[in-house]
Amino acid sequence: MGTRSLTHIIEDKKTLTTMYRQFDGYLSGHGNDLAEFLKDFKVVNGYSGDTTKLANGMGCLTAQLIAHFKKECGNIYIYPPNTKDCWEEYDYTIYLEDNKIKIKVVSVYGLKGKADTLFNGTPEKFLGLPEQEKKPLPLFNRVFNHLKQLLTTKIIKNA
Secondary structure, three states, X not given: OOOOXXXXXXXXXXXXXXXXXXXXXXXXXXXXXXXXXXXXXXXXXXOOOOOOOEEEOHHHHHHHHHHHHOOOOOOEEEXXXXXXXXXXXXXXXXXXXXOEEEEEEEEOOOOOOOOEEEEXXXXXXXXXXXXXXXXXXXXXXXXXXXXXXXXXXXHHHHO
């Protein structure tokens, strides 16, 4: 069973694109991959000289991120902005705040069957988290929480 995730790239409070990852979407997988790619990146408006780890705006960063992750058929897909409800367990948002790239990570089904923010900060701080904090919930808990949310949603909609 894959651990699905969505990654939303935001610029000026608008989602530029949403990237779907079919498997390894948990924090120690996709989270680490995102943070490793984004660490030390600078987002600028205009550039010259050395462009290593440089993006000319969030659109440029988005294109570089997709190029970095999409290496073969499958696993990584581009969905319309703000896509939800793809059986994703983790929701990542990449945005710029005070000229720094930030990553927000939400566990969609959370520890109690509702969304929980697990992290919100720079890629460098994410990489500094203890590995214990990046472990996914046990499979039973994830499936139970997902089924609970589906049943609750259906009951409310049909009431």
